[in-house]
Amino acid sequence: MRTAAGVRVVGHGDRRRRARARRVLWGGGELLVTAGLVLLLLVAHQMWWTDREARRGAERAVTALERQWAEEAESGEDAAAGLGAGPAVTAPDAGAATAPEAGAATDPARPGTSPVPRRPYGSAPPPRRSRAYAVLGIPRLGLRVPVAEGVDRAAVLNKGYAGHCRGTQQPGQTGNFALAGHRNTHGEPFRYLPRLRRGDSVVVETRSATYTYGVDRILPRTTARDVGVVRPVPRSLVRPGYGYDEPGHYLTLTTCTPEFTSRYRLVVWARLVSMRPR
Template sequence: MTALRPERESGASYGKQQPYEDPAVLGEWYDSASFDPPGAEPSYDTTGADEPWIPPADDETVALRVPDPPRRRSGGESISASDASTASAATGVTPGGRAARRKAAKGRHGRHGGASEPAADPAGPASGGRPLSRVEARRQARARKPGPAVIASRALGEVFITTGVLMLLFVSYQLWWTNVRAHAQADKEASSLQDDWASGKRAPGSFEPGQGFAILHIPKLDVVVPIAEGISNKKVLDRGMVGHYGESPLKTAMPDAKTGNFALAGHRNTHGEPFRYINRLTAGDPIVVETQDKYYVYKMSSILPVTSPSNTSVIDPIPQGSGFTTAGRYITLTTCTPEFTSKYRMIVWGKMTEERPRSKGKPDALVQ
């Protein structure tokens, strides 16, 4: 207990009261292990001993409080409030009475000394920290649920993507795979023809629809393709071969005929596309038809870039528009135009210039 003590005089009432020493200094002195010897200078600081000291107010009351006087260090320097707050922060001790320390402890560790509660999730409870009611939860669920327009747009987008993928696959099939398959089938048919010719299995004469009987050579275009009877897509053209107009009402002559027009049809795009570049032929370019017994050499004479598919006069014995005016031995190549369409037809004509037996070897057009 720290309180004022009266100074006694003989036979006198309470006189002048002397203040106690600075409590901080007294604390240091009481904490020391021994007292100073008699007659020695005191080891504690007595500076400012004459200054009055006021005890701290009781923290448990509601009375007026007087600020604590600045404490003094051993050298007589006063401790300011900022130094005290710094020291309390460094040591973890909160200045003030028990109520202040208790309040600070509640702020740091919660009411019961545990960790402070985490902040509320803004996505969970409603604003204000309270949990969502059923109505509010349903309302938020409906707000998050996509509407009919969003669902329709997603479905339409998926349809477009699927359609695009299917179209890409179809185009790849048409432009690439049909050519691969048709070239393989045409090469197989050409090899089979040459093997049969070498073994003598076939002889000139009439041929069944779809049956190969000759090989067409266009040296300028690097084309070597079998010729089959008929112009059926399934049996002839789609298998990479060219077809001979050999059925009525579009029946034309064979190469060995004394006069007539040997007319052929072939794809310009896809399925081997043997006639894709016949528009590049110029007058005088050779076109050779190889059979079991002979080579028939034609020279390109003219071209009709565009005509109607129903214009069958271009394969007459004396084809109209070719420039030929008398009967002769002609060849006609027909294909679709423009590219990747079948709206019109392109026609190329040639006239036979040489008939060479196989026993004499290949003609000059195939040797060069």
């Protein structure tokens, strides 16, 4: 407002409006800063704290399994699942033509080759749901994590475990032993699966035997609903050029891709190389 002499006069109403606008802007800024801090804390919790806690829990579970197996061995208890006493059994490389060892059964997929134990793991009762019962080791990645039955997110995967896909085979059995795990957060056991190369070892330890698989093929990306990758004879239904045509002793590792998303799946396949009683 101006007077007759042209002097601008600021009224109380103008000052109040400006003060109100400043308070609104200040309050809005505080809310944005607070929201940003809360978001950062949530991200830190998800990316660091849950990852740290899951990794520690998985390490404790591995230690507990190994202690339990050692105590059972010392007490002379018969392992409920798997091989009986005897020498190590080796599965020959693809294409090899060797006679089966004495006391070994023959892989029905390839007559005269791929000896397997007379009493496979599956002769025991199935593992209890969500209970850790084996240890997965990948030397190239420096990884050792528990394997639990099922892929329940809260009870298995979020603990940093590898989850056994129900309906697939168990270690050492003819068919497909399929495992899933987080690639990011919650221990992220499968974060570095893309680093695996053909011929790398993947070791599965149970209370009765150690199974060594050799990485054979990698499917860089497929859909989350590509169930063909975990079938007894694994082959992608989305990308049929990836997979197998004959029965065998397979291991499948699956995780999300790209990182920090769950849109697609990365698949690593391995073949059984050897089995050794504990």
